[in-house]
Amino acid sequence: MKILVTGAFGQLGSEIRDQHQKYTADTFVFVDIQEMPLDDTQRVTEVLDEIRPDVIISAGAHTAVDKAESEPELVNRINHLAVAAMTDWAKENGKRLVHVSTDYVFQGNSSMPLKEDEPTDPINVYGLTKEKGEQAIIRSGADAVIIRTAWVYSSYGANFVKTMIRLMKERDSIGVIADQIGSPTYAKDLATAILTIVHGDKWKRGIYHFSNEGEISWYDFAVAIRELEGLDCEINGITTDQYPTAARRPKYSLLDKSKIKEQFGLSVPFWKDSLEEMLHKLNA
Structure with a gap:
């Protein structure tokens, strides 16, 4: 089987790269x-024609959520039109696609864990x-297969966990948002x-979470990072x-x-167990 992975040096692409050698065939x-x-x-279509993968893992995206607000056309090309090109190629050639999407397709006003058939209603350019x-x-x-995920972090790339560690080492106190609720995702998992x-x-085929x-x-997440890293910053x-x-x-x-x-x-691992594993790797 030939597997093409986009976003090779992103958080998810890097974690797939770490594991791919297990699949020697x-x-x-x-x-x-x-x-x-x-x-x-x-160019997306040309590369697919050149490589002719059996499976496309669409892990690349424009994920700078705030920056996306000021460059909607670019974000649309990357997160929408490129995905459409990959899926059209997969359909025409009878190949499979795994696409990584986001919790940001939702409005965020629920109070129950979100199922796949929940109506989508994005509130920002990235989500749209x-x-x-x-x-x-x-x-x-x-x-x-479309997999929606949320709050992704890894030992690779820039993310909330690394930012928190840096800020907690630089400052005596920080403020972290306590009224946004979810669950983080270790990109390795x-x-x-x-x-x-x-x-x-x-x-x-279908949508999965x-x-x-x-x-x-996010506040709870930051407190756990502080505890596991043994830092004394006030949060x-x-x-x-x-x-x-x-x-x-x-x-x-x-x-x-x-x-x-x-x-x-x-x-599916519990969030704190995965955080502990990631921090161990980061500090090794």
Whole structure:
């Protein structure tokens, strides 16, 4: 099996790269902006024609949520039109696609864990373009699995965990948002899930949700990071209104993982266990 992975040097792409050597019977091709610029749909199709993968893992995206508000056309090309080009190619060539989407397709005003059939209603440019990418896949009828995830972090790249560690070492006190609820996702766990789905015998097209188990706020996440790292910075819980950003964020985006666990037989780690594992790797 030949597997093409986009976003090769992002958090998820890097975690897939760490694990791909377990699958000795497969050929993995990792591409990033140099090899396959996602803002150029013609080039996307050309690369797919050259490589001819059996499975596309669409892990690359424009994920700078606040910056997206000021460059909507670019974000749309990457998160929507490039995804449409990949899914059209997969459909025409009878190949499979795994596409990574986001909790940001939701409004964020629920109070119950979000199931896959919950109505989408994005509140920012990033979420809107990711929703359009999902819709392009569904319209195409391609043999595709869409996995929505949330609050992704890793030992690779820039993310909340690394930012918190840096700020806690630099400052005596910080404010962290306490009224946005969800569950973080260790990119390594998501990579494991994707590779299990691709190599298993339970493939079934559709939309699925994946994040680590548990329900916390960003404040709770920061407190856990402080505890596990043995830092003594004071952390103050603040409201979303006290920390204005260019893009609005969903207040509640806890994902229901029942469907992905039942369909693919996945076990989903608890968020704090995964955080501990990531920090151990980061400090090793």
